[in-house]
Amino acid sequence: MLYLLGAFVILLLLVAGSRGLSLLFGLGINIISIVALLILIADGFNVLITTAIVSIIILIVAIFMNVENPSTANIAFKTSLLIMIVIVLVTIPIEYWASAQGMGVEDQEELEGFSLAAGVSFPQLAVAVIVVNSLGVISETSVAITSGLNEIVENKPTLTPTEVFNDGFSVGNRILSTQTNTLLFNFFATTFPLFFLIHSLNDNLGEIINDKLVVAEVITMLICAIGVILTVPITSYLVYRNVKNKKTD
Template identity: 35%
Template sequence: MNVLVVLAVILFLLMILIGGKKGARSFLSLLLNFGVIFLTIFFMTNPHFNPIIFTFIACLLISSISLFYINEVNSKTITAFISTMITIAILLLFIVIVTEKLMIQGFGEEEVDELSVFSLYIGVDFVKIGASVIIMSTIGAITDVAISIASSMQEIFHHNPAISRRTLFTSGLSVGIDILGTDTNTLFFAFFGGYLGLLIWFKDLSYSIGEIINSKVFTTEMITIFCAGIGIALIIPITSCIHSYYLVNTRKRNQEIIK
């Protein structure tokens, strides 16, 4: 516990030193998002509540904290928030279908022995829980890409106010394409870093490549990565389209007011 406190203090001091007030808000946002996730888990395990609905509400709150609390309310954060919610709504529908069709919900055979002493009749829908886990794993990356694209487009528009909507949209896509490769690789290596012990266990169990690929634990995590990648790919054109539309329309309204 003391180590956790020391590391938290070091992180807090570094974030203040580098980011100032925004760094302090960023640290507090971590605590707020942790509280949101904790409450979401509490409600998701209640059989009387729909996990998908609470996941969407949690994503709404997490996006609001990450965007509005840290970066304040402005055109960039509003655009990023709207784009994130649209992408999450599309992903939720897609992921629920994928989870149900591929039957990746529940526990793999590698986990059954450890859980055999517990009752699995807990009265919750594991399909919805599985979909919720995937969505919660992608919200951070999606929000990050949305605000990055919106900020870049805002800067481009600031230095070239006469830019056309099509050119601005294309510029947003170009920025997004550069982010797409790095973010998907980040998700991929985060999986292998977090599940390195599992992969070593597969080796000790003498699993073949085919058995590893077809194991539920491995497949679930890979599907999470792919769904996160799909979310990142979707958010790029959505944010570029919405923000280019907003910026150009704002310019037209200002010109009409001047006239």
């Protein structure tokens, strides 16, 4: 693992140059933030409040340390923050209704020697997992759309705010396919071992669809995909409003 880590650092510095140091610094801060989140939750801090605070820190580092244009960074951050709030509001009732939080029957043998009185709300923990899982793809999508729109506005300053808004959907539609495919491939990659186990148990389709671990992964993928889709109109509207305010001034 150390060799791979060293190769990653060397290649990043070779490709990104001095900017690679900033990327490594930001990556280090985000890793520390995730570890701090796990420790705070384990120590009994409120899961949702702690996740919200750490998520905001992660977004600030991921966006403002990697985006040079202040306007692009501000719009991307506002969009990501709004989407994060939407995801929390959508995820909380879905997780409680689906009851897909916690461990599955596949984990029974490994958990026999441990106490299940962890003192943590597993529904809230499931919400935290989905929020943290969505941060990267949402911030990346928002930055890509905002950067594309700002370049269009700079090259064509005569565009009306409505045309900018429509161009936002055009740019966003091109990004959506790659981001949704990324989420889909990530879902299959993380569930490969589970599907092999289910196949060896000769479960039928109904049992597979209702398996707790499968449902949890599907819910995570779909909510993240919804967040990515909502990023397009929200980002387009914020850029549209920014352009409209400039033209009004």
